[in-house]
Amino acid sequence: PPPALVVAAHGSRDPRALATALRLLERVRVLRPGLPVHLGHIELNAPLLPGTLDELAASGAGSAVLVPLLFGRGHHVTRDIPDAAAAAPLPTRVADPLGAHPLLVDALHARLTEA
Structure with missing residues (x-):
């Protein structure tokens, strides 16, 4: 089976952030x-990343790929997410953060034009 994709979002007190992540x-x-x-x-x-990884392992998932829903290589990308991957009870890899991907540049341009 394919590895599970785990979107690693920052989290926010603003409920719109969770709604946006769920729509994505x-x-x-x-x-x-x-x-x-x-x-x-x-x-x-919730759910916090370690809990998601525990649930995947308990459900029999073979592996997971964590994709940081973040732009740069700050502390969450360099420490928190890799630490969660290392502690996960299933084989887990970490993808690069979103960065300056061309599709994001296009989205930024579209938002600028809309504004």
């Missing part, structure tokens, strides 16, 4: 129907 996950599920897609927050919101 639903879009990924539509585009990749055979891919198990999960959410894990670094802080402030």
Whole structure:
């Protein structure tokens, strides 16, 4: 089976952030129907990343890929997410953060034009 995709979001006290993350996950599920897609927050919101990884292992998932829903290589990307991956009860890899991907540049340009 494919590895589970775990979107590692920061978390926020603003409920719109969680709603946005959930909409993103639903879009990924539509585009990749055979891919198990999960959410894990670094802080402030449930589910927290370690709990998501524990649940995946308990459900029999073979492995996971953590994709940081973050732009740069700050502390969460260099320490918190790799630490969660290392402590996970299943084989786990960490992808690069979003960074300055061309699709994000296009989205930024579209938002600028809208504003």
